[in-house]
Amino acid sequence: MIADDIASELDKLGVTDLAPGRASLALKLARALDEIDDGDSPTSQAVVADKLDTIMAKLRAIAPPAGEEDKVDDLTARRAQRRGA
Numbered sequence: 014m015i016a017d018d019i020a021s022e023l024d025k026l027g028v029t030d031l032a033p034g035r036a037s038l039a040l041k042l043a044r045a046l047d048e049i050d051d052g053d054s055p056t057s058q059a060v061v062a063d064k065l066d067t068i069m070a071k072l073r074a075i076a077p078p079a080g081e082e083d084k085v086d087d088l089t090a091r092r093a094q095r096r097g098a
Contacts, residue, residue, distance in 0.1 A: 028076050032075060042064055
């Protein structure tokens, strides 16, 4: 389901608190895509998908950098390594 994938990506990006309105809109658009039947107009699917893509691009752009460790994380890792040795 598209909505589950979008919810998972929003969690990974950590942008729900930064832009709650956009995150909510992204989930709503994803649910709408899930509900559109294949027999419905492909144009409506394309419009909703395009809007979802635009919102997600904006959310990705404001997402904080992932995976950057600070000095405290580095010291904690070294301490754990020394204790384990």
